[in-house]
Amino acid sequence: MSRITSRAGTAALTVLALTGAAGAGTAVAQPDAVSAAPACSVDYKVQNQWDSGFTTAVTVTNNGAAVNGWNLTWSYAGNQKVTNGWNADISQAGAAVTAKNASYNGSLSTGASASFGFNASYSGSNALPTTFKLNGVTCNTDTDPTDPTDPTDPPGPGGRVDNPYAGAKVYVNPEWAAHAKAEPGGARIANQPTGVWLDRIAAINGVGGGMGLRDHLDAALAQKGSGEEVVQLVVYNLPGRDCSALSSNGELGPTEIDKYKRDFIDPIVTILADPKYKDLRIVTSIEIDSLPNLVTNVSGRPTATPNCDVMKTNGNYQKGVGYALDKLGDIGNVYNYIDAGHHGWLGWDDNFGPSAELFKATASANGAKLSDVHGFIVNTANYSALKEDHFAIGDTVAGKSVRESKWVDWNRYTDELSYAQAMRTKLVSLGFDQNLGMLIDTSRNGWGGTARPTGPGATTSVDTYVDGGRYDRRIHLGNWCNQSGAGLGERPQANPATGIDAYVWMKPPGESDGSSKAIDNDEGKGFDRMCDPTYTGNPRNNYHMSGALPNAPVAGHWFSAQFQELMKNAYPAL
Secondary structure, three states: OOOOOOOOOOOOOOOOOOOOOOOOOEEEEOOOOOOOOOOEEEEEEEEEEOOOEEEEEEEEEEOOOOEEOOEEEEEOOOOOEEEEEEOEEEEEEOOEEEEEEOOOOOEEOOOOEEEEEEEEEOOOOOOOOOOOEEOOEEOOOOOOOOOOOOOOOOOOHHHOOOOOOOOEEEOOOHHHHHHHHHOOOHHHOOOOOOOEEEOOHHHHOOOOOOOOHHHHHHHHHHHHOOOEEEEEEEEOOOOOOOOOOOOOOOOOOOOOHHHHHHHHHHHHHHHHOOHHHOOOEEEEEEOOOOOOHHHHOOOOOOOOOHHHHHHHHHOHHHHHHHHHHHHHHOOOOEEEEEEOOOHHHHOOHHHHHHHHHHHHHHOOOOOOOHHHOOEEEEOOOOOOOOOOOOOOOOOEEOOEEHHHOOOOOOOOOOOHHHHHHHHHHHHHHOOOOOOOEEEEEOOOOOOOOOOOOOOOOOOOOHHHHHHHHOOOOOOOOOOOOOEOOOOOOOOOEEEEEOOEEEEEOOOOOOEOOOOOOOOOOOOOOOOOHHHOOOOOOOHHHOOOOOOEOOOOOOOOOEOHHHHHHHHHOOOOOO
């Protein structure tokens, strides 16, 4: 799968211009075909532009000797002013801009890349920079004056576009919408797009008279009209699924990999490959809560479980994900996004790097190729705040770093946006496509309402500073089931930040994470004490209370009390 999005008529140029939102453009510093290799290449992409500002993503690739510490410089021809940035320390003097590496991305081996982004203001015209220097050495640079006004991404081979969400509507599941409309006040959000969960074999054809996969695709075609339409599917039925939890266990035993392929993936592939659906953009979220367990919950870790050891030993998580990527990746209008956990799971040093390496290994085996992966999704069905504004990972209070606070607990990240962007940078450095996209599930991470802080906490100690200012009001980052106080987050939207294809509601708000007590069911879903509001915890939440709402039904079933709480605490408010 190629992610290049060049326009017709530019093939002879050494620089490609890429388009995103209206008014966006790209300058790409690349070597001329007959010149010596420059010290670097730079992809400078304006992702979004409006009357007075723009958002830009920059990827710099080191083509020279390895460096430990870098700065990239360029100048603007107009009055552009950088207002804030991420993944680099950006300063500006007049028209001259300098971006220096952050503490975690300063080492660039030969051929390695680093990505960062920023917002800026301007008036008049927003001409692209023409010269970039890496550590003082000029990169050979060309710019392409291609008209940057098309609001949609042009398709690459196979009909795929760089960002499937750009310029497209997203499918509104009529079954979820009916639940929402039946709730007092629910009509306010009933038109929001949510994920369709294929979490057992029966779901493919429909359960209990409900809609099956073809029904949803047909409904999406009806909603599509003459424009573009995205359909979001969660592919979620691995053997021994979610080995560290019980509420989301599935129907397949640890060794039933052949049944997974034959009875689950193959029928899905057959339906999605039907030419009838070729004009839909089909986004698949591949097997949440699977691969990260093989890093964090196996022998040698304090949170190890025997079930996860079994799945690591038999390799069926990797085999299943690889098979799904391979078969789904062969369909030209399918966009595969692998689940990459969340910052409260993989944000520590001993989890972050090994998980990224595992993602690469999985996407390179069992028939899968890195090109079968369009991107990754984070925070699926979780509650981690999108962006914490009142404290930063580099802050120091009373002589202690924020990382030393009980809440952060030596994590490298404070929120999902910084984690997603850093994970993307890491994955690109390992060989994934430089245009790799990220999705963030914002369905339940708003944390609004009367408890939402309006400023930093007291500086009495690092803990009062963090706890008084954090939006995420969970008792502990490890709490994940039907969280009390949570709210709807940012509404689904395309291109919201650098490297982020979309904010999505992949977990349909109002669907339970798990039952508060044991409930017999025919779905293979067990009872996890983390869903019990009286539970006092385990090593994964450092023996804190679970923070779960009471009287919850089985995972995936409608939970009215949770839905009402999510609306009440929505941020932005409804």
